[in-house]
Amino acid sequence: MAEKQHLYLVDGSAYIFRAYHRLPPLTNPEGTPVGAVYGYSTMLWKLADDLDKADGPTHLAVVLDKSSHSFRNDLYPDYKAHRPDPPEDLVPQFPLIRDATRAFSLPMIEEPDVEADDMIASYAIAATKKGWDVTIVSSDKDLMQLIGQCADEDLEPGVETGGCIDMLDTMKDARIGREEVEEKFGVPPELLGDVLALMGDSVDNIPGIYGVGPKTASKLINDNGSLAAALDAAPDMKKSKLKERLLEGRESAELSRVLVELKKDCGLPIALEDMKLDGIAPEPLAEFLELHGFNSLLKRLEAGSGSPGRTTNLEGRNRADTEGAAASPGGNVQPLPDMPDVDRSAYETVQTMERLQEWIARAQAAHRVAVDTETSDLDCMVCDLVGISLALGPNDACYIPLAHLNEDGGGSDMFANPPQQVGKAQALAALKPLLESDAVLKIGQNIKYDINVLARNGIDIAPIDDTMVMSFDLDAGRSLDGIGGGHGMDELAERHLGHTCLKYKDVCGTGKKAIPFGEVPLGKATEYAAEDADVTWRLHMHLARRMPMEGAARIYQRVDRPLIPVVAAMERHGIKVDRAELSRLSETFAEEIGRLEKEIHAEAGQEFTIGSPKQLGEVLFDTLGYKGGKKGKSGQHSTDQSVLERLDKEGAPIATKVLEYRQLSKLKSTYTDALQAAINENTGRVHTSYSLVGAQTGRLSSTDPNLQNIPIRTEIGRQIRKAFVPDEGNxxxxxxxxQIELRLAAHMADVETLKEAFASGEDIHSRTAKEMYGEVTRDSRAAAKTINFAILYGISRWGLAGRLGVEADEAQDMIDTYFQRFPGIQKYIVRTLETVREKGYSETLFGRKTWFPRISAKNPNERAGSERAAINAPIQGTSADIIKRAMARMNPALDDAGLGHVRMLLQVHDELVFELPKGDVEAASPVIERVMAEAALPAVELDVPLGIEIGHGPSWDDAH
Structure with a gap:
C-alpha cells in the first residue's frame, strides 16, 4: 500500500503578526526592521523541527494574504473596515518574510483578491478528495469550520477513502479536532459557521446580531439545528429581548453567514504534488540568515542541531565568525561548550538498589549532580513524590521511579502491574547523604520547588545552584534568539542548546485523557524526567561560564542564590488565615455589590452588565452623554480606571459607584473567596509561591495566591489583612x-538637601514641600509626596497632571521647579538614560542588570515606557536587593540571639512579616531592625540611613 500522504497548510499571515508582537524591534546590518522576520523564521524553524521529530508531513505549503480585498468586500463594504493599518515598522518586513519562506525552500501561496483562509479551505478540500489527510497550522476560529471534514464523495479516480482535516495550534502545541471545537463553541465544526454568524466578529467587522454572544448562539443552534431554523423559530418565541433581537437582526445574521462561509473552490495556483517535502536545502537558508545577521540561527544550521535540516552541516564556514563576541542586547553569543546532541535512548531507568548505589557513588565522586523531582501535582505543598532524576553529564542521566503504578502505563486499578522499583523509603534514605552533602553541588531548574518537595520527604538539599535564577541574573528583560526573554527550561533549552524538550503533555496527555505521571510507562517517564536533569546539567555548564564574564556572578552569589532556601522555607511554613472572618467579609462584600448594582442601574435608567466594558461605555457616553468617550480600535468606548476616575472627579455619581463596585468585586473574587479555597487542608495555612524571576527589577513576586497586591491604604484592604492571624499565643x-526608594534616590543621585533631611530624621515630604512651595501645609505636603515618588518613575507632565488634578502646563512647572531645587535628580535621570542607551541595560548598586531592548524603539510609546522603567529600575532594583540580603541574613541572626523559633512568613514589597510568641517581641525587634538597617553592608555603604518601622499585633493589620 502506498504511503499515506499528509498535507500541512501553514496560516502564514497569523504567524507574521504573532512574530511581530512577540519580539522587540530588531534591525539587520542595513538598518531595516527585521523583528517580525526573525520571529517568523524561528517559528517556521520550530514547526519544521517539531514535525520532523513527530509523524510529520509529506507535503507542506505556507499560505499568505496578498491583498486586503476579497469578494466579501463586494458583498459588504464595511467588511474589515475597522482594522487598523499594519504598524509602520512591519510594512517593510512583508517582502522579507516572503524571502524567508523561499529561503526555507517552502511553497508559498498568495493570490490577489483571495483571502488566505479561502485558499487554505480550497487546498484542504482538494487534498482530502485525493485521499490525503490535511493539518491546518493555525488557531483561527474561522478555519475551525473545516475540522473533522472527511471526503466521502467526488473522490478522485482510484481513491477509495477520502482524507480528513484537523488543526495544529503551534502556540499552544495542541491538536484541535472535532471534540476540541465542540468543547470551545458548544457545536460541531459543521455548525460553527451558524454560531459565528449569530455572534459576529468585531475584528473583521462582521455584524452578527447585537447582544448575542457565544453561549446564546450555540444554544440557539443546538436547540434548532441550524441558523435558518433558529431565525424561523423566532416569531413563535416568548416575548423577550432575544426574540426582538432575532427578529430585528435576521438580515444581518443571514449576511454574516455568507461572510463567515469559507470559499472552497478557489483556483489552485500550485499543484498539490508540487508541495512535496524533499528536505530543506541549507545554502539558501544560510545565505538568508547571514544577510540579515541572524547569527544564532546560522550557528544552529551549521551545527546541524535542532534545525530543519538536522543532518546538514555546511562545509568551509568558520563557526568562530558567529561566536565569542561580548554579550549584547541582541542576545548571548558566548560559545557553547562542546556537547553531543541530546540522546534520550541513552538514559537509564534505575530499578534496583545496586544500580542506585552506583549512581550515588559516581555523583559523590563528581562533586556535582543535576537533580529534578517528578510529582503528582504542581503544588509542592500537596504533591506526592513520584520519582527523582539525576544527571552527571551530557546524556549521562537516569530516572529513579519511586511511586509508579503500572509497568506499561494504563491506570491504577486492581489489575495494574506495578513495575520493579526501589522502595521509596529505602531510596530516599540512600539519596539523603548525597543530597545533603556539603561536598556535592546540587543543580536544579527552579530548584526551590524540589527543595520543598524533598523537605517534605525528610531531605534538606544543599548546597544548590539554580539555572533559572542564573539565567535571570544574566538576561533579565532581554529577549534572546527570537524565543523570548523567559527563563523556563523549554525556552532556555531552545535558546542556548538548540534543543526542544519533551513537554509534560507529551507524556501525560491533556484534558480528560490526561493521566498522572505515576501512570506513565517507565520508558516514556525516563525519557521525560532524565531529559530534564540532562538539560539542566548542560544549561549549568553554559550559564556558569557566562556568569563571571558578563558580571552576573556578584548579584547571584551575594543576593539571589542565598535567598532560594530562605524563600522555600517561608513557602512551606505559610501563614494562617481566619476562614470565618474571610467568609464574613465575602458575605458583606456580596451585599454591598448587590446594593451598588441596583444603584448603578438606577443612575443609568436601565439594567445592563456592569462588568461589560462595551455595555458600560454605551451607558456612560451614549445613554447618559458624558463627554470624553473616545473609542479605541475595537470601536468600543474606553472605561478603564483612569476614565472612571476622571468622570468621578467631574461629579458623575455613576462613575463613583462603578469604581467601588469594581474594587469590591475584585477583592471578593481575588481575596476573600480565593483565600478560603487556598487554605491547605493539612496545615490549615495559606502557602503562597514566590518567584525569584517574576519581576524584571529583581523584586519577588507572589502567586497562588498573590499576597502582594492587597490594598494597604484603604479600609477595605485593612479588613482583609485582619484575616491574617498567628497561631494561638503568638x-x-x-x-x-x-521610604527606602527615596532614600536610595538621595544617595544614588547625590542630592545633599535630601541626604541631610534623612540624616536628621526630617519628614522628607515636608522638606520637599518647603523647597518647592516655600511653606509646608497639608496640601503642599500631599503634592510634594506625589511629586517625590512620581519623579522617580519618570512620570510625564500629563501623568503628573492627572495625579494632582491640574493642567499639564502647571504640572510641567512643578517638574521644572523640582529639578531646579534638586538638580541631582535630573542629572541622575539623564545619566541613567544615556548609560542604558549605550549599554542596553541599567544596573543596581549590587550589580543587578536589567535589560531594555526597546529603549531606542521607533514607536514613541514603547520608547517612553522603556525610559520610565529604566529611570526607576536601578532604584527599585537596589531596594529589592537590600531586602533580599536582609532576608538571607535574618535566620542566622535570630538563631545567634536564641530566637530561632521566630518565623519569617511573608515578604511584601518593602515589608517583612514574622510570627513569634508575644513574649519575644521585645527581644526580636532590635535584631530584626539591625539586620534590615545593615543589609547593604559591607558591599555598599549608603550616605543615608535606612529607616525601619516595626509594629506587632493579633493580626497583620494590627501589626501596622
Whole structure:
C-alpha cells in the first residue's frame, strides 16, 4: 500500500503578526526592521523541527494574504473596515518574510483578491478528495469550520477513502479536532459557521446580531439545528429581548453567514504534488540568515542541531565568525561548550538498589549532580513524590521511579502491574547523604520547588545552584534568539542548546485523557524526567561560564542564590488565615455589590452588565452623554480606571459607584473567596509561591495566591489583612523599610538637601514641600509626596497632571521647579538614560542588570515606557536587593540571639512579616531592625540611613 500522504497548510499571515508582537524591534546590518522576520523564521524553524521529530508531513505549503480585498468586500463594504493599518515598522518586513519562506525552500501561496483562509479551505478540500489527510497550522476560529471534514464523495479516480482535516495550534502545541471545537463553541465544526454568524466578529467587522454572544448562539443552534431554523423559530418565541433581537437582526445574521462561509473552490495556483517535502536545502537558508545577521540561527544550521535540516552541516564556514563576541542586547553569543546532541535512548531507568548505589557513588565522586523531582501535582505543598532524576553529564542521566503504578502505563486499578522499583523509603534514605552533602553541588531548574518537595520527604538539599535564577541574573528583560526573554527550561533549552524538550503533555496527555505521571510507562517517564536533569546539567555548564564574564556572578552569589532556601522555607511554613472572618467579609462584600448594582442601574435608567466594558461605555457616553468617550480600535468606548476616575472627579455619581463596585468585586473574587479555597487542608495555612524571576527589577513576586497586591491604604484592604492571624499565643510582627526608594534616590543621585533631611530624621515630604512651595501645609505636603515618588518613575507632565488634578502646563512647572531645587535628580535621570542607551541595560548598586531592548524603539510609546522603567529600575532594583540580603541574613541572626523559633512568613514589597510568641517581641525587634538597617553592608555603604518601622499585633493589620 502506498504511503499515506499528509498535507500541512501553514496560516502564514497569523504567524507574521504573532512574530511581530512577540519580539522587540530588531534591525539587520542595513538598518531595516527585521523583528517580525526573525520571529517568523524561528517559528517556521520550530514547526519544521517539531514535525520532523513527530509523524510529520509529506507535503507542506505556507499560505499568505496578498491583498486586503476579497469578494466579501463586494458583498459588504464595511467588511474589515475597522482594522487598523499594519504598524509602520512591519510594512517593510512583508517582502522579507516572503524571502524567508523561499529561503526555507517552502511553497508559498498568495493570490490577489483571495483571502488566505479561502485558499487554505480550497487546498484542504482538494487534498482530502485525493485521499490525503490535511493539518491546518493555525488557531483561527474561522478555519475551525473545516475540522473533522472527511471526503466521502467526488473522490478522485482510484481513491477509495477520502482524507480528513484537523488543526495544529503551534502556540499552544495542541491538536484541535472535532471534540476540541465542540468543547470551545458548544457545536460541531459543521455548525460553527451558524454560531459565528449569530455572534459576529468585531475584528473583521462582521455584524452578527447585537447582544448575542457565544453561549446564546450555540444554544440557539443546538436547540434548532441550524441558523435558518433558529431565525424561523423566532416569531413563535416568548416575548423577550432575544426574540426582538432575532427578529430585528435576521438580515444581518443571514449576511454574516455568507461572510463567515469559507470559499472552497478557489483556483489552485500550485499543484498539490508540487508541495512535496524533499528536505530543506541549507545554502539558501544560510545565505538568508547571514544577510540579515541572524547569527544564532546560522550557528544552529551549521551545527546541524535542532534545525530543519538536522543532518546538514555546511562545509568551509568558520563557526568562530558567529561566536565569542561580548554579550549584547541582541542576545548571548558566548560559545557553547562542546556537547553531543541530546540522546534520550541513552538514559537509564534505575530499578534496583545496586544500580542506585552506583549512581550515588559516581555523583559523590563528581562533586556535582543535576537533580529534578517528578510529582503528582504542581503544588509542592500537596504533591506526592513520584520519582527523582539525576544527571552527571551530557546524556549521562537516569530516572529513579519511586511511586509508579503500572509497568506499561494504563491506570491504577486492581489489575495494574506495578513495575520493579526501589522502595521509596529505602531510596530516599540512600539519596539523603548525597543530597545533603556539603561536598556535592546540587543543580536544579527552579530548584526551590524540589527543595520543598524533598523537605517534605525528610531531605534538606544543599548546597544548590539554580539555572533559572542564573539565567535571570544574566538576561533579565532581554529577549534572546527570537524565543523570548523567559527563563523556563523549554525556552532556555531552545535558546542556548538548540534543543526542544519533551513537554509534560507529551507524556501525560491533556484534558480528560490526561493521566498522572505515576501512570506513565517507565520508558516514556525516563525519557521525560532524565531529559530534564540532562538539560539542566548542560544549561549549568553554559550559564556558569557566562556568569563571571558578563558580571552576573556578584548579584547571584551575594543576593539571589542565598535567598532560594530562605524563600522555600517561608513557602512551606505559610501563614494562617481566619476562614470565618474571610467568609464574613465575602458575605458583606456580596451585599454591598448587590446594593451598588441596583444603584448603578438606577443612575443609568436601565439594567445592563456592569462588568461589560462595551455595555458600560454605551451607558456612560451614549445613554447618559458624558463627554470624553473616545473609542479605541475595537470601536468600543474606553472605561478603564483612569476614565472612571476622571468622570468621578467631574461629579458623575455613576462613575463613583462603578469604581467601588469594581474594587469590591475584585477583592471578593481575588481575596476573600480565593483565600478560603487556598487554605491547605493539612496545615490549615495559606502557602503562597514566590518567584525569584517574576519581576524584571529583581523584586519577588507572589502567586497562588498573590499576597502582594492587597490594598494597604484603604479600609477595605485593612479588613482583609485582619484575616491574617498567628497561631494561638503568638503575634504577627511587621517590619517595613520607610521610604527606602527615596532614600536610595538621595544617595544614588547625590542630592545633599535630601541626604541631610534623612540624616536628621526630617519628614522628607515636608522638606520637599518647603523647597518647592516655600511653606509646608497639608496640601503642599500631599503634592510634594506625589511629586517625590512620581519623579522617580519618570512620570510625564500629563501623568503628573492627572495625579494632582491640574493642567499639564502647571504640572510641567512643578517638574521644572523640582529639578531646579534638586538638580541631582535630573542629572541622575539623564545619566541613567544615556548609560542604558549605550549599554542596553541599567544596573543596581549590587550589580543587578536589567535589560531594555526597546529603549531606542521607533514607536514613541514603547520608547517612553522603556525610559520610565529604566529611570526607576536601578532604584527599585537596589531596594529589592537590600531586602533580599536582609532576608538571607535574618535566620542566622535570630538563631545567634536564641530566637530561632521566630518565623519569617511573608515578604511584601518593602515589608517583612514574622510570627513569634508575644513574649519575644521585645527581644526580636532590635535584631530584626539591625539586620534590615545593615543589609547593604559591607558591599555598599549608603550616605543615608535606612529607616525601619516595626509594629506587632493579633493580626497583620494590627501589626501596622
Amino acid at each position: 503575634v504577627l510582627l511587621a517590619a517595613d523599610y520607610s
